[in-house]
Amino acid sequence: MVKQPFSLKFPPLLSLSSYPSVQSQNLDVRSGSLHAISDVHKIVCSSSWRLLCSKSSNITEPKEGHEVRAQVTVRRKKLAVFVSGGGSNFRSIHDASKRGSLHGDVTVLVTNKSECGGAEYARNNGIPVILFPKAKDEPKGLSPSDLVDTLRKFEVDFVLLAGYLKLIPVELIRAYERSIFNIHPSLLPAFGGKGYYGMKVHKAVIASGARFSGPTIHFVDEHYDTGRILAQRVVPVLAHDTAEELAARVLNEEHQLYVEVVEALCEDRVVWREDGVPLIQSRENPNDFR
Numbered sequence: 502m503v504k505q506p507f508s509l510k511f512p513p514l515l516s517l518s519s520y521p522s523v524q525s526q527n528l529d530v531r532s533g534s535l536h537a538i539s540d541v542h543k544i545v546c547s548s549s550w551r552l553l554c555s556k557s558s559n560i561t562e563p564k565e566g567h568e569v570r571a572q573v574t575v576r577r578k579k580l581a582v583f584v585s586g587g588g589s590n591f592r593s594i595h596d597a598s599k600r601g602s603l604h605g606d607v608t609v610l611v612t613n614k615s616e617c618g619g620a621e622y623a624r625n626n627g628i629p630v631i632l633f634p635k636a637k638d639e640p641k642g643l644s645p646s647d648l649v650d651t652l653r654k655f656e657v658d659f660v661l662l663a664g665y666l667k668l669i670p671v672e673l674i675r676a677y678e679r680s681i682f683n684i685h686p687s688l689l690p691a692f693g694g695k696g697y698y699g700m701k702v703h704k705a706v707i708a709s710g711a712r713f714s715g716p717t718i719h720f721v722d723e724h725y726d727t728g729r730i731l732a733q734r735v736v737p738v739l740a741h742d743t744a745e746e747l748a749a750r751v752l753n754e755e756h757q758l759y760v761e762v763v764e765a766l767c768e769d770r771v772v773w774r775e776d777g778v779p780l781i782q783s784r785e786n787p788n789d790f791r
């Protein structure tokens with residue numbers, strides 16, 4: 502679950518102890534010197550930040566103008582990805598996990614199309630595949646509460662929808678509060694909702710005369726595409742674009758954007774502004790949010 506590590510009041514207070522997955526005993530900080538701790542993520546704190554740490558740590562207040570670098574161990578996250586088609590976003594996320602840029606692992610794939618490209622890729626990479634919901638003509642399948650129980654057994658932290666075309670049931674929404682995300686191929690709230698998926702989205706964008714489009718990543722709530730927007734990228738819609746050309750341009754940005762967002766999720770860098778808007782804290786500069 503995306504916790505509220507701190508509310509964004511300036512000067513922002515970074516309370517490590519509010520990071521649920523932080524083991525403060527791994528905190529070993531001296532101004533200017535860092536000790537390598539496996540799976541370490543550095544939080545650079547300039548003097549404008551006050552680092553409130555758990556009692557057991559021995560952080561000293563930064564001298565004026567000094568940087569304090571805190572190293573904390575963030576627990577590696579477990580990811581469930583939901584697909585219905587080719588799974589190129591799923592593969593991008595899995596690639597980032599394998600190359601080490603993403604502090605998490607895809608531990609299970611969920612699909613309503615057991616023979617789709619994403620499911621085949623998962624089976625070829627040793628990732629368990631779960632069918633949900635079953636097709637009407639299939640004998641038995643998981644109920645929504647069975648699905649929740651199964652994801653709990655896999656100790657899933659975040660649920661990532663990537664081209665999944667069925668409505669996520671409210672049981673899962675409630676069980677994974679603020680922990681289910683979706684990527685949509687338009688600049689929501691435009692061109693979203695029931696009936697807007699795949700090429701239908703790009704055809705509607707072109708027909709509308711819109712000059713820009715791009716992917717949106719948002720929190721998932723009970724309705725299609727109405728959850729809080731977390732990240733977007735913009736691409737031009739060219740005068741003579743076909744839907745396929747626009748789709749390819751948007752998809753290229755999707756692959757990069759989803760990896761960036763999931764990296765932030767796995768490093769506990771998603772925070773909530775006081776008005777309820779979620780923000781992503783920059784990995785390089787903790788004073789930078791977008």
Ligand SMILES: Nc1nc2c(c(=O)[nH]1)N[C@@H](CN(C=O)c1ccc(C(=O)N[C@@H](CCC(=O)O)C(=O)O)cc1)CN2
Pocket residue numbers: 662665666667668669670683684685686694695696697698720721722723724725726727728
């Ligand atoms: N509870 C939620 N479930 C899902 C969401 C969501 O935001 N909340 N996002 C969708 C993904 N999506 C857009 O990003 C989307 C997918 C499918 C549809 C749609 O109209 N589906 C058709 C059925 C299509 C099919 O079975 O082939 C329909 O429901 O009639 C709209 C938007 C994933 N789930």
Ligand SMILES: NCC(=O)N[C@@H]1O[C@H](COP(=O)([O-])[O-])[C@@H](O)[C@H]1O
Pocket residue numbers: 584585586587588589590591619663664665684685686697698699702752755
């Ligand atoms: N409304 C949902 C929707 O249209 N999702 C879109 O399906 C495609 C899946 O591609 P992929 O299977 O190659 O990741 C992606 O373009 C994604 O934005």
